[in-house]
Amino acid sequence: MTETLDPAAALAAAGELRRVYLSAFGAPGYDEPPERADQFVEEQLPTHAGRPGFKLVLTREDGAVTGFAYGYTGERGQWWSDRIAEAAPDLAGEWVGGHFEFVELAVAAEVQGRGVGATLHDALLTGLPHPKALLSTYADDRPAPRLYRRKGWQVLLPNLTADSALYGKILSR
Numbered sequence: 001m002t003e004t005l006d007p008a009a010a011l012a013a014a015g016e017l018r019r020v021y022l023s024a025f026g027a028p029g030y031d032e033p034p035e036r037a038d039q040f041v042e043e044q045l046p047t048h049a050g051r052p053g054f055k056l057v058l059t060r061e062d063g064a065v066t067g068f069a070y071g072y073t074g075e076r077g078q079w080w081s082d083r084i085a086e087a088a089p090d091l092a093g094e095w096v097g098g099h100f101e102f103v104e105l106a107v108a109a110e111v112q113g114r115g116v117g118a119t120l121h122d123a124l125l126t127g128l129p130h131p132k133a134l135l136s137t138y139a140d141d142r143p144a145p146r147l148y149r150r151k152g153w154q155v156l157l158p159n160l161t162a163d164s165a166l167y168g169k170i171l172s173r
């Protein structure tokens with residue numbers, strides 16, 4: 001079962017989201033430090049929760065949050081959308097602006113490999129009004145890009161940066 005949180009509820013859950021974030025992204029091979037998790041809940045999440053189209057979904061087991069995913073409506077003038085448009089001018093007209101920006105997907109390490117990530121992915125995208133979605137993820141072979149490809153995302157730019165790729169998905173309504 002997934003829950004969908006409005007911006008206020010998402011911010012109220014920041015402590016639990018931080019714990020899941022650190023469990024997922026602090027793991028070996030990801031190696032994000034606790035300071036990055038702090039920045040996530042203190043700066044990134046509040047900024048993104050204020051954007052139009054913000055949607056956050058989470059899963060719980062025995063009351064504790066086990067995973068979450070969120071995004072918002074991407075528009076020109078936002079840092080990331082402008083970055084994509086610069087990096088991929090040929091794609092920008094078709095993909096950037098009015099799309100759903102799929103920002104984060106994280107599942108606590110102890111419950112990975114049981115379909116929670118796939119469930120969160122589907123819950124986040126279900127019912128969106130956006131015609132298209134964009135995300136960036138790791139360029140190497142690991143669970144996240146495998147999940148996205150399994151879910152029908154296409155690689156738009158394999159080398160958005162040295163270690164990240166840009167993916168796009170047409171959303172059926």
Ligand SMILES: CC(C)(COP(=O)(O)OP(=O)(O)OC[C@H]1O[C@@H](n2cnc3c(N)ncnc32)[C@H](O)[C@@H]1OP(=O)(O)O)[C@@H](O)C(=O)NCCC(=O)NCCS
Pocket residue numbers: 024025030104105106107108111112113114115116117118119136137138142143144146147
């Ligand atoms: C990416 C991530 C969210 C996936 O979460 P998850 O809950 O493990 O995802 P799933 O369980 O749906 O799928 C993971 C794997 O388990 C497998 N799996 C799912 N259910 C299964 C089951 N019942 N039995 C056996 N295997 C199963 C999937 O096939 C998949 O295998 P693959 O990696 O070889 O393709 C998680 O690994 C994570 O948080 N990673 C660190 C943060 C990250 O990379 N976030 C994305 C940034 S863009």
